[in-house]
Amino acid sequence: MAESTLPAPVTVPKKNLADSAVVRVGKYMLVRLVTMAVTVVIGLYLTILIANMGGYVDQIRRGEIRENTQLQVMNDPSLKSLSGEQRAVLIEDRIALEEKRLGLDQPFALRSFSFLKSAIVLDLGFAQYLNSDTGSKQVKLIILERLPSTLLLFGTTNFLLFFGTLFAALYLSRRYGSFLDKLVVGASPMSAAPAWFYGIFLILIFSAGLKIFPFGGMVDAPPPDNTIDYTLSLLKHMILPTLALALNSVAYSIYAERTFFLIYSSEDYVEMAKAKGLTARDVERRYIMRPTLPTIITNFAFLLIGVWTGAPIFEGVFNWPGLGRTTVIAVGLYDTPVIVGTTVIFSYMLAVTVFLLDFVYALVDPRVKIGSEGGAK
Amino acid sequence: MNSIRKFFSDLSQYPSAVVGLVIILLMVAISIYTLIAIPYEKAITLWRGDENVWYKTPKTAQPKWVNWFRKDDLLETFSFNSADGDGTKTEEYSNETNKIFISFPFEYDSNSFPQEITLFFTSQFDKKEPFVSITLITPDGREVRIGSFAVGKTQTYRFSQDAKLARRLKGNSPEQGVLLDLATDPPTLVKGHYELQIEGVGFEENSTVDAEMVVYGGAYGWAGTDHRRRDLTIPLLWGAPVALAFGLLAALGTTLITMIIAAIGTWYGGWVDELIQRITEVNLVLPFLPILIMIGTFYSRSIWVILMAVIMLSIFGSGIKGYRAVFLQIKESPYVEAARAYGAGNWRIIMQYLVPRIIPLLIPQLVILIPSNVFLEASLTVLGLGDPVLPTWGKVIQEGIANGALFQNQFYWVLEPSVILMITGLAFAMVGFSLDRIFNPRLRGV
Numbered sequence: 142m143a144e145s146t147l148p149a150p151v152t153v154p155k156k157n158l159a160d161s162a163v164v165r166v167g168k169y170m171l172v173r174l175v176t177m178a179v180t181v182v183i184g185l186y187l188t189i190l191i192a193n194m195g196g197y198v199d200q201i202r203r204g205e206i207r208e209n210t211q212l213q214v215m216n217d218p219s220l221k222s223l224s225g226e227q228r229a230v231l232i233e234d235r236i237a238l239e240e241k242r243l244g245l246d247q248p249f250a251l252r253s254f255s256f257l258k259s260a261i262v263l264d265l266g267f268a269q270y271l272n273s274d275t276g277s278k279q280v281k282l283i284i285l286e287r288l289p290s291t292l293l294l295f296g297t298t299n300f301l302l303f304f305g306t307l308f309a310a311l312y313l314s315r316r317y318g319s320f321l322d323k324l325v326v327g328a329s330p331m332s333a334a335p336a337w338f339y340g341i342f343l344i345l346i347f348s349a350g351l352k353i354f355p356f357g358g359m360v361d362a363p364p365p366d367n368t369i370d371y372t373l374s375l376l377k378h379m380i381l382p383t384l385a386l387a388l389n390s391v392a393y394s395i396y397a398e399r400t401f402f403l404i405y406s407s408e409d410y411v412e413m414a415k416a417k418g419l420t421a422r423d424v425e426r427r428y429i430m431r432p433t434l435p436t437i438i439t440n441f442a443f444l445l446i447g448v449w450t451g452a453p454i455f456e457g458v459f460n461w462p463g464l465g466r467t468t469v470i471a472v473g474l475y476d477t478p479v480i481v482g483t484t485v486i487f488s489y490m491l492a493v494t495v496f497l498l499d500f501v502y503a504l505v506d507p508r509v510k511i512g513s514e515g516g517a518k
Numbered sequence: 519m520n521s522i523r524k525f526f527s528d529l530s531q532y533p534s535a536v537v538g539l540v541i542i543l544l545m546v547a548i549s550i551y552t553l554i555a556i557p558y559e560k561a562i563t564l565w566r567g568d569e570n571v572w573y574k575t576p577k578t579a580q581p582k583w584v585n586w587f588r589k590d591d592l593l594e595t596f597s598f599n600s601a602d603g604d605g606t607k608t609e610e611y612s613n614e615t616n617k618i619f620i621s622f623p624f625e626y627d628s629n630s631f632p633q634e635i636t637l638f639f640t641s642q643f644d645k646k647e648p649f650v651s652i653t654l655i656t657p658d659g660r661e662v663r664i665g666s667f668a669v670g671k672t673q674t675y676r677f678s679q680d681a682k683l684a685r686r687l688k689g690n691s692p693e694q695g696v697l698l699d700l701a702t703d704p705p706t707l708v709k710g711h712y713e714l715q716i717e718g719v720g721f722e723e724n725s726t727v728d729a730e731m732v733v734y735g736g737a738y739g740w741a742g743t744d745h746r747r748r749d750l751t752i753p754l755l756w757g758a759p760v761a762l763a764f765g766l767l768a769a770l771g772t773t774l775i776t777m778i779i780a781a782i783g784t785w786y787g788g789w790v791d792e793l794i795q796r797i798t799e800v801n802l803v804l805p806f807l808p809i810l811i812m813i814g815t816f817y818s819r820s821i822w823v824i825l826m827a828v829i830m831l832s833i834f835g836s837g838i839k840g841y842r843a844v845f846l847q848i849k850e851s852p853y854v855e856a857a858r859a860y861g862a863g864n865w866r867i868i869m870q871y872l873v874p875r876i877i878p879l880l881i882p883q884l885v886i887l888i889p890s891n892v893f894l895e896a897s898l899t900v901l902g903l904g905d906p907v908l909p910t911w912g913k914v915i916q917e918g919i920a921n922g923a924l925f926q927n928q929f930y931w932v933l934e935p936s937v938i939l940m941i942t943g944l945a946f947a948m949v950g951f952s953l954d955r956i957f958n959p960r961l962r963g964v
Contacts, residue, residue, distance in 0.1 A: 180799045180800050180803060191813075192812060333944060334939070334943050338896075338940070345924060345932065348924070453807055468808050
């Protein structure tokens with residue numbers, strides 16, 4: 142029994158039941174797909190409305206265009222000879238042209254739907270004020286340019302933290318009540334403070350005080366030429382942010398996961414398995430890890446989504462050129478296409494992840510397969 | 519009564535909860551003291567005050583306590599005002615001139631120089647401005663001539679800006695030079711009993727001069743000052759009630775509304791439940807922080823608007839699913855069935871049968887949410903979206919960072935509000951985690 146290679150899944154005794162399970166899962170997935178699609182569309186539309194303040198941003202933009210055009214015409218020496226009226230006509234013409242360029246000649250209600258349509262088909266359009274470093278105004282390029290740095294920092298760090306805490310939690314759940322365990326429980330309230338907050342402390346100690354690590358940024362300025370130096374410089378810049386993220390989350394994650402494991406390891410079937418004489422490893426793998434798998438998968442999936450959005454303040458404190466900081470800058474400039482663009486990417490990622498989660502649940506969690514979904518009557 | 523006593527005896531089993539509770543009570547006491555001692559209007563005037571309000575404080579001065587850690591201690595700012603009776607002032611009227619003599623004796627025993635020495639004159643006259651000449655008597659008996667000039671109704675004389683004086687002091691910056699013994703090489707700081715003498719002559723009978731001397735040191739008060747000379751005790755004290763109010767209101771609003779929504783959804787079931795679940799999913803797609811940033815940038819930065827937005831965006835949060843699961847169990851319990859059998863209305867069942875059962879689960883959630891909201895307020899402020907009027911901890915951090923406090927060794931500026939924030943957050947979190955273990959039987963043993 143203990144030597145069986147397959148980790149004994151929920152066995153399906155009869156074939157007709159398996160058929161109906163497949164149909165049920167299929168149906169369930171279809172319904173989920175439709176609801177997720179509707180959800181994304183509504184979420185996107187709401188974001189578009191908020192990002193345009195229900196059309197008020199248009200008014201701000203019109204005012205800005207008027208002011209800038211007037212200034213341009215006033216300061217243009219080649220237009221000095223024009224009379225006041227001619228100049229007024231010229232200004233109006235230019236304003237109309239500029240408004241047309243930005244699409245401001247249409248009412249907002251109409252434009253909001255065309256925004257929605259292009260958002261849904263991932264046509265992110267052009268930024269109004271922001272530029273990518275290569276000078277492009279395409280929102281897609283701006284996002285693609287910032288994404289790698291965000292992914293690099295949060296991806297590496299969160300992966301390390303996720304698996305690190307998972308194993309630490311398993312280890313501690315075995316050594317429940319030890320000094321280390323108490324330490325982790327005691328330190329878990331540290332997660333009350335956000336990561337950027339620890340960032341400030343770390344910068345104070347290691348950059349301003351001890352002058353070991355840089356204050357922020359991604360690489361030294363100017364960037365080193367050869368790859369090895371570049372990587373080293375990158376690593377040096379990543380130490381403090383990683384440390385800040387770790388300080389924020391490590392203790393709490395370990396505490397939460399170990400508590401979770403402990404709760405599951407006090408179940409009757411675990412006692413039974415121990416009584417049967419299974420090794421600790423087997424008990425852990427088959428009777429504790431398995432029922433906790435859906436939750437672990439969920440946590441992991443949400444971690445994946447979280448990686449994509451970056452963290453506006455955290456990136457601000459460490460001067461990290463990521464997506465989060467770009468969003469903040471875009472909001473400050475009223476650059477709606479960029480704001481909507483990042484949200485679109487985010488909601489698609491979320492929708493896909495939630496959908497995949499549902500699918501994995503349907504495979505992993507026997508309750509879905511049998512048809513009593515969660516607690517719904 | 520008994521259950522309350524039992525609750526507290528449970529709580530006292532957790533030392534961290536006791537520590538947290540003490541800190542929270544202390545914070546509440548500080549908040550009440552602040553609200554009484556520095557009423558809102560006064561706090562706002564002080565916080566938004568310019569150099570007219572804060573002329574007596576140095577710029578970016580370290581707090582007093584840094585001297586405990588320094589070898590050469592910083593000078594603490596001090597001032598004299600002859601109009602308030604500091605020092606001595608004598609007047610003698612004869613021959614249509616009023617002779618005024620003001621003397622400010624002071625001990626100078628700091629190892630460091632002042633940032634600046636300034637004299638603020640106010641005078642009374644009808645036609646002709648009075649004339650003053652200023653001398654500084656050093657501990658070794660020298661008389662340093664500072665300057666002589668006519669003073670208008672109000673006049674400010676800054677030592678550092680007197681180029682003539684600087685030349686007389688062999689090129690040393692005057693606020694330092696006047697305290698030096700120039701005969702030695704290199705010039706050394708003379709410590710001891712100084713006396714600043716102001717001899718004034720008024721040319722009318724009622725013409726008089728008053729002077730206020732401020733010696734700006736590198737240290738001021740228990741909290742130091744910022745780049746606009748404001749005493750940081752104001753925002754540090756006022757931050758407490760603001761943070762507590764924001765944290766508590768946001769947490770309370772979010773958890774209560776979420777719970778009631780979850781209760782309604784589970785009780786009615788059907789399309790109501792479906793709708794609530796779908797709204798929760800839409801809410802999940804909306805990016806929380808960017809929307810708050812947008813609201814802050816586009817609409818209003820008032821703390822109350824942000825508070826409302828936080829509550830609105832959080833009520834359909836992930837908490838609903840947790841509450842829903844519990845409510846589904848309670849809904850099937852026999853006592854609810856009994857209530858239904860005797861004919862209790864829907865609302866009655868929701869408010870009196872479902873909701874009270876979930877309160878033990880709710881309280882730890884609520885307490886844990888408080889620090890995250892306190893930090894959210896600080897986060898938004900650090901992004902530059904804080905309330906433009908209120909002095910808060912986040913505001914001090916943001917201004918400190920924006921003005922390069924981290925690069926110029928002005929660590930106190932960022933450190934003080936951060937440490938206070940940290941302590942407050944930790945206190946609530948410690949209490950919350952312990953409450954979670956007390957109220958959540960599944961966690962009790964672990």
